[in-house]
Amino acid sequence: MKDYWINIFFSEEDDCYIADIPDLEYCSAHGRTPEEAVAEVEIAKQAWLECAREDGKEIPEPKYRAALYQGVA
Numbered sequence: 183m184k185d186y187w188i189n190i191f192f193s194e195e196d197d198c199y200i201a202d203i204p205d206l207e208y209c210s211a212h213g214r215t216p217e218e219a220v221a222e223v224e225i226a227k228q229a230w231l232e233c234a235r236e237d238g239k240e241i242p243e244p245k246y247r248a249a250l251y252q253g254v255a
Contacts (some may be wrong), residue, residue: 183194184206184243184244185243185244186203186206186227186244187203187204187205187244187246187247188201188202188203188220188223189201189202189203189204190216190219190220193212196212197218198212198213198214198219199212199213199214199215199218199219200212200219201213201216201219201220201223201228202223203223203226203227204244204246205243205244205246206227206231206242208225209223209226209227209230210226211225211226219227223232244250
């Protein structure tokens with residue numbers, strides 16, 4: 183089974199790592215380390231999916247993938 187893509191980046195403004203799931207609108211979390219941010223966004227993902235099910239909202243299939251760049255010097 184495919185799972186949702188997670189983006190991770192460091193936010194200078196917030197002084198922490200941010201993890202987000204592009205396929206799930208507004209699903210993001212933060213942490214002091216990339217691992218902590220991913221662990222937190224996994225919790226957020228489960229809450230997002232549970233709320234969507236309870237509200238009868240459509241749950242999108244995992245499809246987002248970051249672009250791969252070749253030939254970058």
